[in-house]
Each structure stands twice: as C-alpha cells, then as structure tokens.
Amino acid sequence: MSLATAELRRLTKRRFVRWLVAGTLAVMVAIAAGIFLSNEKVGPEQVAQAKAAAEREYQDALRQAEQDRLTCERAPGTNGLPADCTQLYQPQPQDFSPDWHMPSTFTFKSDFGAVLTTFAAIFVLLGFVVGASYVGAEWSSGGMMNLLLWRPRRLQVLGTKLGILLGAAAALSVVVAVLWTLAFIGIASTRGTLDGMTAGAWRSTALTELRAVVLILLGTAIGFGLASLGRHTAVALGVAAGVVVVLQFGLFLVLNMASVPFGEIFLLPIWAVAWMNKEIKLENYQSCAYSAVNGCQPDTLTLTWPMAGGLWVAIFVVIVGAALWTMQRRDIT
Numbered sequence: 001m002s003l004a005t006a007e008l009r010r011l012t013k014r015r016f017v018r019w020l021v022a023g024t025l026a027v028m029v030a031i032a033a034g035i036f037l038s039n040e041k042v043g044p045e046q047v048a049q050a051k052a053a054a055e056r057e058y059q060d061a062l063r064q065a066e067q068d069r070l071t072c073e074r075a076p077g078t079n080g081l082p083a084d085c086t087q088l089y090q091p092q093p094q095d096f097s098p099d100w101h102m103p104s105t106f107t108f109k110s111d112f113g114a115v116l117t118t119f120a121a122i123f124v125l126l127g128f129v130v131g132a133s134y135v136g137a138e139w140s141s142g143g144m145m146n147l148l149l150w151r152p153r154r155l156q157v158l159g160t161k162l163g164i165l166l167g168a169a170a171a172l173s174v175v176v177a178v179l180w181t182l183a184f185i186g187i188a189s190t191r192g193t194l195d196g197m198t199a200g201a202w203r204s205t206a207l208t209e210l211r212a213v214v215l216i217l218l219g220t221a222i223g224f225g226l227a228s229l230g231r232h233t234a235v236a237l238g239v240a241a242g243v244v245v246v247l248q249f250g251l252f253l254v255l256n257m258a259s260v261p262f263g264e265i266f267l268l269p270i271w272a273v274a275w276m277n278k279e280i281k282l283e284n285y286q287s288c289a290y291s292a293v294n295g296c297q298p299d300t301l302t303l304t305w306p307m308a309g310g311l312w313v314a315i316f317v318v319i320v321g322a323a324l325w326t327m328q329r330r331d332i333t
Contacts, residue, residue, distance in 0.1 A: 003157065011165065012168070024123070031118065035187060035191075036187050040103050041190065047102070049101070054097060055096075058095075061091035061096070062091055106191050107192055109196040116212055119176070120211075120212035120272070123212075123219075124220075125219070127223065128220060136231070138161075139228070140231070170216075173216045177212065181209065211275055211276055215276070225320040226240070229323050265303070271312065274307065277305075279305060281302050
C-alpha cells in the first residue's frame with residue numbers, strides 16, 4: 001500500500017473527522033432551512049399590502065402632526081413644543097416607505113455573498129480543527145515515530161500527509177459549495193428572486209466561491225502546521241484561542257483606547273471579509289472632517305483582496321514552512 005493511500009484511509013476512517021464533518025453539514029442544513037422558512041416570495045398582493053400599511057402610517061402621522069399643531073397654538077413653548085409652531089415636523093409621503101412593510105425575501109444577487117462568507121467561516125473552522133487533530137493525534141499517540149520507521153523520509157511523510165489533507169479538504173469544500181449554491185438557487189426561486197443574475201453576476205459568484213475554497217485550504221494547512229510544530233492537537237487549538245483572545249480582541253481594545261486609527265486591521269476576521277468581499281472600507285471617525293454640505297467625512301482605509309490574500313499566504317508560508325523545517329531538524333523521539 002502506498003503512503004498516500006494509507007494516509008487517505010487514515011484520514012477518512014477517523015471517527016472524530018466523520019462526526020465533525022457530519023455535525024458541520026447538519027449545521028449548514030439547519031442554516032439553509034432557517035433561511036428558507038424565514039423568507040417568502042413577494043408578489044403583487046404583498047406589494048399592495050405594504051403600500052397600504054405605509055399609507056396608513058402616513059395618515060396617522062398627519063393626524064398626530066395636526067394634533068401637535070393645535071396643542072402648540074394653544075400653549076406654544078410648553079410640553080416640549082417649540083415657541084414657533086411652524087417649526088413642528090410635517091410628515092411627507094416619502095418618509096413612509098412601503099419597503100419597511102415588505103416581508104423578508106431572499107434576493108440571490110445581494111444576499112448570497114453573506115451566505116458564502118458564512119460557508120467559508122464554518123469550513124475554515126472545520127478545516128483548522130481537522131487539520132490540527134489529524135497530525136496532532138499522530139504525534140501524541142506515537143504513530144508518527146512508527147510511521148517513520150517504515151518510511152524514514154521525514155519531509156516526504158509530512159508533505160504527503162499535508163497533501164492528502166488539502167486534497168480531501170478541497171474535494172469536500174467544492175462539493176459542498178456546489179450543493180450550497182444549488183440549494184440557495186432553489187431558495188431564491190421559491191422564496192425570493194434570481195433577478196439581476198447576469199452572466200457577469202454568476203461569474204462573480206463563482207470567483208467568490210473559489211476564494212472561499214482557497215481560504216478553507218489555508219485555514220486547514222495552518223491548523224496542520226501549528227499542531228505539527230507543537231506535536232499535539234491542543235497546541236494548535238491553544239494558539240488559536242490565544243490569538244483570538246489576546247492578539248485580536250485584547251490588542252484591538254488597547255489600540256481603541258489609545259485612539260490608534262484603523263485598529264481593525266489587527267483583526268484577522270477583517271482580512272477574511274476583505275478576501276471574500278474583494279474589499280472592505282475602514283473608517284476613522286476620530287479624524288472626522290466636518291462639511292456643511294456632506295457632514296462628517298472621516299478618513300478611510302480600503303483593504304483589498306490582494307492585500308488580504310498576501311497576508312494569508314504569508315501566515316501559511318511561515319507556519320507550514322516552520323513545521324517542515326522542524327520536522328527535518330528536530331529529534332523525533
């Protein structure tokens with residue numbers, strides 16, 4: 001039996017991996033079902049009801065405004081009313097939009113991006129944990145040492161494990177992404193709309209899914225690398241928890257208290273969103289330049305997907321490179 005075949009069997013036969021994948025898929029089915037049940041298709045009847053509700057609110061506001069005017073004229077400047085009754089608010093039809101009364105409907109073009117980001121976040125977490133446990137269990141159980149007796153080429157062994165892991169993660173991610181997309185096409189068809197999905201929009205959706213798969217593979221490899229460096233699954237999970245608690249939220253709070261502009265750039269989720277959404281614009285309201293015409297104009301910083309991709313690749317290279325280097329240099333026993 002080849003090393004690759006043995007590693008693939010070892011990965012797919014682990015009960016922890018099977019249960020974790022099954023649980024993740026169950027969560028995704030629940031999310032899809034929740035979105036299906038909480039949305040409905042909008043037709044002429046719903047539009048008419050929304051317009052009628054907006055008109056009722058407008059008429060109620062007119063009556064209240066008239067009552068306030070009469071009260072103000074009897075006792076101007078009292079009970080919170082202005083001394084000049086002409087300053088009272090006069091409702092306008094455009095202030096009462098029928099959109100406020102429309103039922104929730106799933107618009108594929110505008111809503112599916114957030115759904116894809118959710119898919120990527122869930123599968124990055126899945127890949128990280130599976131990657132960490134896959135190699136971490138080998139180190140902690142002594143299986144890695146026994147395997148090296150049979151195949152003493154260290155880098156080949158670790159590289160094969162990583163390659164099989166990433167191949168399996170890519171296959172699962174692509175299959176689930178396709179099924180996820182088809183499911184939400186069905187939701188949009190029955191509980192929303194596919195309007196606006198031109199050839200360019202479908203191409204953009206496909207590229208977003210590709211970026212999601214790449215992010216999942218990077219997260220999987222990082223979990224694998226951390227566990228290999230620490231030779232235990234708990235090391236990878238501990239490092240992840242430390243990064244989230246200390247370097248993410250702790251550092252962000254300190255920088256925010258110190259009024260450091262754009263402190264969000266130290267939050268890895270911000271970079272993940274920039275990667276998935278192609279860009280994200282950060283605003284520094286502490287530098288607000290007030291304009292009588294445009295109001296507050298804060299300084300902005302735009303993070304683009306190439307910038308985010310460069311950061312994630314750099315993290316991948318450092319961690320996985322360090323894991324391969326220590327595999328070659330450190331004592332295995």
